[in-house]
Amino acid sequence: MKTLIIGEVTNNELNSGTLEIISKVRELNLEYEVVTVGSSDVSKIGSDEFTNTYFKMNPNKLNLSSCANEINKLIVESNYELILSNSTYICRDLIAFLSVDFKTSPVSNVTNFKISDNNLTVMNNINGGESEYKTTVNSDYKFLLIRPKSFELEDIVLNENFQSNNINDDETSLDVFDVIIEEKTGPQLEDSKIVISAGRGMVESSNLSLIEELANKLNAAIGGTRAIVDAGWMPYSQQVGQTGKTVKPDVYIACGISGATQHQVGMKDSKYIIAINKDEEAPIFQISDLGIVGDTLTVIPKLIDNL
């Protein structure tokens, strides 16, 4: 099944989601090529193992649809049958545009797929990962949007061996301004061994300083629930869950988090889960290795003092 991976550049690098898909496709021995989209200057996104074409967009324009037009041409020319990408913002838009061109529905939130006898079986988790939903796609073109962290990341040697194409604007392109890139400091959610997440059970946004202190002591990254992101306690980039990031650290410490399925789906595969919640019945305890029924505001300060 001839495969095209649509990758993405974040912080001037091929993002880990893209590398995870490449790892998976390599393991399945599929014939594949990569196109990568982004708007920054990049150097090491190529490889001797696969061809990568960088579609560079204008950082002052929103012009993903003209980018989709270019990828469309490539799909037709090279007869790709399987088109894989991450369910991130940019790639979701691209795949949605392309799915219209090829008159087919993409499968969203994919966590795994199999190919046997040229049949594609796709798995996605539903109900916060409590059930696995299986479908087969029978259109000529098959588009999958894959959740980051679904596949093991293998070693991939990257170099400067890639081609670059500039994406031109079209009639749907729009000007963008006041572009803000949130500063990334300290351990990052995606690759930290310990993640400490806060929920509404931290009671007030000022109490997040406790989470920061604890994270400093443990060299951990900080995450949060949508409830506190929506409340403005934390930037969106730190949201864990269905509409945020998926994390799989060695240790996940959930502080004052109820454990809604939409949160669980982003963290339940962490190796060791510790939850602190004052409600004995909180669903987070059902997936915890160690559950502390207690007040975050008394347990966490003592934890900090004794570390």
Add this chain to the structure above:
Amino acid sequence: MLMKIAVCAKQIPDPANPIEYSDGQIVRPEEQVLDDTDRYGIEVALQLKEKFNAEVTVISMTKVGTEKGIQQALQMGPDKALVLEDDSLKGASSIMTSNVLSELAKKVDADIIIFGTESTDGYSGVVPQQVSRILNLPCISYVKNIEIDDKVTLTRQTIEGSEKINLPSKCVISVTASGVEPRYPNFKDIMAAKNKPVEIISLNDIQYTAEQNMEFLGIEDVSSTKEGEKIIDEGESHNIIIEKLKEIKAL
């Protein structure tokens, strides 16, 4: 000039109950409610209406039923609703939904079409972008804030932060569940909604050719509740956490 806004309202089974599946499809009761996700898009539509000469139409695709969710949408303040009710669309894929919603947007002659980012029950998260492609309109996805003075500025969430865009005269917008605060209808709004026009049509009334391209194979229960330890804090549980962290070599 009259600004015509179409805003999506999806009816979903009450999220207070767990989602049930039958043959791979969500079981939908007679009475469905408004997806909270759509309240954010409706709020954006109403803020535009307050500043401009605008007409706001709720559009929706749903099974035949009580339309409680449509009423809930109208209670917030839109002028009217155009609803396509057809039981044959049960289990519609994203592209089928997008085709229907595009036709509804055309029927109300919409300049601006507003969506949620992803629905609570299906969360495919691609319908807004698909509609923009079908209608060849600019797509401003993941809008988290709107500022209206002499011009309209939208703030988009991006993976690295945010960026701003001026609202063009024709476009598709998807709104995330943050930034704007959806309004609560009062008693008067609730009564007024009952008299707002709701036009109900079926598949025969639109141009529709989309097809299903996925076949359901099965659902497997993969839930794994852990037999973890649960300790009631009596003042010493921080020590247990530290011991555990040492035991698993995280410290």
